[in-house]
Structure formats: C-alpha cells, structure tokens
Amino acid sequence: MISGKFAITIHILTLLTKYPNDYLSSEYIAGSINLNAVLVRKEIANLKAHHIVESKEGKNGGTKLSVDPSNISLKEIFEMTFESINLGYAKNQPNPDCPVGKKINQNLSALYADMNQKVSLQLEGISLEDFSNQF
Amino acid sequence: MISGKFAITIHILTLLTKYPNDYLSSEYIAGSINLNAVLVRKEIANLKAHHIVESKEGKNGGTKLSVDPSNISLKEIFEMTFESINLGYAKNQPNPDCPVGKKINQNLSALYADMNQKVSLQLEGISLEDFSNQF
DNA sequence: TACATTTGTAATATATTTTATTACAGTATG
DNA sequence: CATACTGTAATAAAATATATTACAAATGTA
Numbered sequence: 001m002i003s004g005k006f007a008i009t010i011h012i013l014t015l016l017t018k019y020p021n022d023y024l025s026s027e028y029i030a031g032s033i034n035l036n037a038v039l040v041r042k043e044i045a046n047l048k049a050h051h052i053v054e055s056k057e058g059k060n061g062g063t064k065l066s067v068d069p070s071n072i073s074l075k076e077i078f079e080m081t082f083e084s085i086n087l088g089y090a091k092n093q094p095n096p097d098c099p100v101g102k103k104i105n106q107n108l109s110a111l112y113a114d115m116n117q118k119v120s121l122q123l124e125g126i127s128l129e130d131f132s133n134q135f
Numbered sequence: 136m137i138s139g140k141f142a143i144t145i146h147i148l149t150l151l152t153k154y155p156n157d158y159l160s161s162e163y164i165a166g167s168i169n170l171n172a173v174l175v176r177k178e179i180a181n182l183k184a185h186h187i188v189e190s191k192e193g194k195n196g197g198t199k200l201s202v203d204p205s206n207i208s209l210k211e212i213f214e215m216t217f218e219s220i221n222l223g224y225a226k227n228q229p230n231p232d233c234p235v236g237k238k239i240n241q242n243l244s245a246l247y248a249d250m251n252q253k254v255s256l257q258l259e260g261i262s263l264e265d266f267s268n269q270f
Numbered sequence: 271t272a273c274a275t276t277t278g279t280a281a282t283a284t285a286t287t288t289t290a291t292t293a294c295a296g297t298a299t300g
Numbered sequence: 301c302a303t304a305c306t307g308t309a310a311t312a313a314a315a316t317a318t319a320t321t322a323c324a325a326a327t328g329t330a
Contacts, residue, residue: 001286001316002137003317011236014235014239015235025276025277026277027276031233032236033225034228034236041277045278055277056277056327057276057278058277058326059275060328062277074246078222086137087137087141090169091170093169095166098167099270100149100150101167101168108142136287136288136316138289162305170290171289171291176308177308179307180307191297193304194298194299195299227318
C-alpha cells in the first residue's frame with residue numbers, strides 16, 4: 001500500500017495556489033480531499049517545517065502559501081513526502097551466505113537509484129503553478 | 136508500504152538463472168530470501184501463469200526457468216508483479232463539487248503515466264541475464 | 271471580557287495490506 | 301510404499317495507513 005501523503009500534499013497545495021489570498025482552514029481543505037482534518041493538519045505541519053506554507057491560529061485562521069508556486073517544483077514536494085521511488089524490498093534480511101542473498105538489496109538499490117533520477121528529472125520540470133493550471 | 140513482490144520475484148529468477156540446470160525447491164529459495172516457502176510458491180505460481188518458469192511436483196521436484204534469461208527484461212517482471220509506479224492517491228473519493236477535487240485524480244494519473252513510461256524504458260533495457268550477471 | 275473558531279498535537283482506535291503459519295491433498299522418485 | 305516435493309486454502313499475526321476523540325492554546329470579534 002502506498003500512503004496518500006504525496007497526493008494529499010499536492011491537493012492541499014493546489015487549493016492554496018488557487019486561493020492565494022485566503023487562509024484556508026483545515027476543515028475546508030479536508031472537505032475537498034474527503035479526509036480527516038487532523039490528517040490535513042499533519043501534512044500542513046510538514047509543509048510548514050519546509051517553509052512552503054504559513055498558518056495562522058485562532059478565529060479566521062488557516063493556512064496559505066508562503067512561496068511563489070512558480071518557484072517550487074513537484075520534485076521538492078515529492079522529496080518532502082516520499083522517501084524514494086522503488087519497487088520494494090523483501091521484508092527480511094536475505095541469507096548472507098548465498099551469493100544472491102548477499103547482494104540482492106544492493107543491486108536493487110542501484111536499480112531504484114536510477115529510477116529516482118529519471119523520475120526526479122521529470123518532476124523537476126513541473127512547477128506547482130504548472131500543475132495547478134491544469135484545474 | 137510497498138510489497139516485496141517484485142523484489143521476491145527477481146530474487147527467485149536470479150537464483151534460477153544462476154542454476155539453470157537444476158530444479159530448485161521452494162524451501163531452498165525461501166532460505167536465500169529468508170521468506171516463508173508458501174509465499175515463494177505463490178510468486179512461482181504467478182511466474183508459471185506467465186510461462187516464465189516451469190515446475191515439477193514430487194520428490195526432487197522444484198522450479199526452473201523456461202525462457203532464456205537474455206530474452207526477458209525487467210520490464211516484463213515489473214509488469215507481472217506491480218500494477219504501476221505511482222506516488223499514491225488519497226484513499227477516499229475527493230469532493231466532486233470542488234474544482235480541485237473533481238480533477239485531482241485524473242491529473243495525478245496523467246503524471247504517474249508519464250512516470251511509468253520513463254521507468255518502463257529503463258527497465259526494458261535490462262535483461263534478467265544482465266541483472267543476474269551483477270552477482 | 272467572554273465566546274466562537276481555529277491550529278497543534280497526543281492518544282487511541284479502526285481499517286487495510288502484507289507476511290507468516292498451519293494444514294493437507296496430490297504427485298513423482300527411488 | 302516412504303519420502304520429498306508442489307499447490308492451495310484457511311487463518312493468524314504484524315505492519316502500516318487512516319480515522320476519531322480530546323483538549324490546550326491562540327486569536328478575532330461582539
């Protein structure tokens with residue numbers, strides 16, 4: 001199962017991009033995603049830690065973008081919400097006495113690293129503004 | 136969480152490539168992966184359905200490759216074990232009355248489709264033989 | 271000031287997915 | 301005919317993801 005972190009975060013950011021002058025509440029955002037507001041606030045906390053958004057507490061509070069959406073790429077959003085693209089690893093440590101077991105994870109890692117590079121290149125070319133303009 | 140299906144399958148196939156003249160038992164393979172033998176047999180069932188390997192039941196039975204490892208690419212293995220590369224979707228259906236909610240999944244899908252194309256190209260260029268030669 | 275609204279965060283519960291285990295029928299080998 | 305395998309179903313356990321509840325703290329406004 002892949003978590004919805006990236007999708008949720010990009011949904012939040014698209015809303016904030018669409019309404020750049022408003023502080024949107026987590027309840028409002030949650031209503032668009034159809035997700036619990038606490039989880040929205042958790043992703044917002046992550047965005048705040050990366051200085052992408054800023055929040056205001058109290059009545060009429062909420063969250064708004066603190067960067068220009070043309071200056072942030074999907075690669076950055078990806079990196080904030082996803083460790084790396086990969087096709088998975090077996091759960092347990094493989095047998096180190098088997099020539100295949102000994103090296104499988106290292107060889108998979110190399111493969112996945114290449115994958116990430118290609119995907120990163122793709123995501124780097126798309127700004128949040130680009131993405132939002134599709135709506 | 137990403138399941139280990141792809142990693143397990145490629146581990147199995149690497150072993151079969153290394154020992155092309157033997158029928159390897161699921162217990163033996165499981166010992167290399169450090170995984171329950173039943174799960175190995177399940178992935179082998181998948182490989183058999185795709186005519187990549189063949190099994191022999193009974194004493195001294197096991198599984199061996201039924202294709203030339205230079206003629207099968209990681210892309211094919213990927214497609215047998217993975218739906219598609221993606222960065223996830225939010226779990227619940229988004230609000231169709233919101234312009235963003237209405238289109239978010241479609242726009243994410245398009246993004247992910249591009250990603251798959253790039254990754255597929257990469258994987259297409261690597262044969263099982265290539266991968267196995269790294270060990 | 272008092273109230274309402276909102277964030278921030280912790281604690282806990284539920285749901286979903288992934289992996290593991292158990293069990294056993296069926297098949298081939300020697 | 302005993303042994304060592306596969307094939308597969310059923311169930312359990314573990315891991316992860318999402319949801320809910322609760323409440324302190326902040327802030328705008330009557």
